[in-house]
Amino acid sequence: MNTIDAAKDKQVWNSAKVINTYASVENLQKPEQTILDLLRDRLPHARMLDLGIGGGRTTVHFEPLVYEYLGSDYAENMVDACIKRFPNVGARTRFEVIDATNMAGVPNGYYDLIWFSFNSIDCVAPEDRDKVFQEALRVGKPGGHFVFSSHNLRYLQTMYRLKWYKRVNELLYQFYRTAMLLYYNGLPGKYDQADYAVIRNGIEHFSLNIYYAKPEQQVRHLEKMGFRSIRAFSYKTGLEIPLTQLHLVTGDAWIHYM
Ligand SMILES: C[S@@+](CC[C@H](N)C(=O)[O-])C[C@H]1O[C@@H](n2cnc3c(N)ncnc32)[C@H](O)[C@@H]1O
Numbered sequence: 001m002n003t004i005d006a007a008k009d010k011q012v013w014n015s016a017k018v019i020n021t022y023a024s025v026e027n028l029q030k031p032e033q034t035i036l037d038l039l040r041d042r043l044p045h046a047r048m049l050d051l052g053i054g055g056g057r058t059t060v061h062f063e064p065l066v067y068e069y070l071g072s073d074y075a076e077n078m079v080d081a082c083i084k085r086f087p088n089v090g091a092r093t094r095f096e097v098i099d100a101t102n103m104a105g106v107p108n109g110y111y112d113l114i115w116f117s118f119n120s121i122d123c124v125a126p127e128d129r130d131k132v133f134q135e136a137l138r139v140g141k142p143g144g145h146f147v148f149s150s151h152n153l154r155y156l157q158t159m160y161r162l163k164w165y166k167r168v169n170e171l172l173y174q175f176y177r178t179a180m181l182l183y184y185n186g187l188p189g190k191y192d193q194a195d196y197a198v199i200r201n202g203i204e205h206f207s208l209n210i211y212y213a214k215p216e217q218q219v220r221h222l223e224k225m226g227f228r229s230i231r232a233f234s235y236k237t238g239l240e241i242p243l244t245q246l247h248l249v250t251g252d253a254w255i256h257y258m
Pocket residue numbers: 006010013022051052053054055056057058072073074075078098099100101116117118119120121123124
């Protein structure tokens with residue numbers, strides 16, 4: 001099985017090229033907008049911990065709305081990029097280096113909203129993933145919200161499927177991508193019986209291995225960890241997916257969980 005080496009991957013996230021890409025985006029994904037709208041009334045009173053902030057895509061949307069905002073990433077250069085990108089934030093906003101698997105220094109029961117966006121949790125090694133959930137439960141206020149997205153293992157078949165492109169370069173890239181997927185991960189059917197897998201899916205030029213979970217198993221696991229009132233949202237539509245339907249979702253590359 002592929003493995004995740006978080007320390008090595010941090011070098012990728014700290015590289016200037018990757019930072020430039022992430023520091024220039026600001027679009028909210030559809031389910032993020034849905035969840036923002038659901039929580040909007042609470043935000044003016046909310047203390048928010050934004051984990052794996054990257055170049056500050058979510059900062060653009062949340063920082064102006066919440067009472068207190070801590071933007072963080074384990075990659076020091078990402079945090080520096082955010083400090084540069086948002087020079088005029090108020091006194092209740094900070095940016096700090098924090099590893100989501102060990103939030104030592106973050107007080108217990110403090111945050112109303114903890115956000116770990118764009119599948120950042122999938123960069124954490126499987127053996128360390130529960131540390132993120134435990135830490136979120138520790139630093140989150142009872143009755144608060146933890147929001148994250150995570151890759152969908154049931155999307156693999158869709159990901160491998162060849163599509164027709166009119167442009168030759170897109171068509172060629174697709175053949176290259178599928179060949180690389182096969183080389184690094186084998187055939188998608190290999191993972192049919194698995195609850196999760198570590199997949200080299202192509203992001204950052206096939207330099208990273210990424211965690212993929214079966215959505216219904218992810219929810220079961222969150223319940224086991226002690227999370228309550230779990231909701232899931234479709235990446236494609238932004239709409240809520242009933243938990244009883246999660247095992248049927250094959251067309252969403254990732255799922256947003258609240
Ligand atoms: C795919 S990028 C997403 C960036 C940002 N959340 C966004 O939506 O644009 C993943 C981010 O997670 C960060 N990351 C990965 N593992 C982390 C960890 N254990 N603790 C905190 N941040 C982490 C990386 O440094 C990177 O900035």
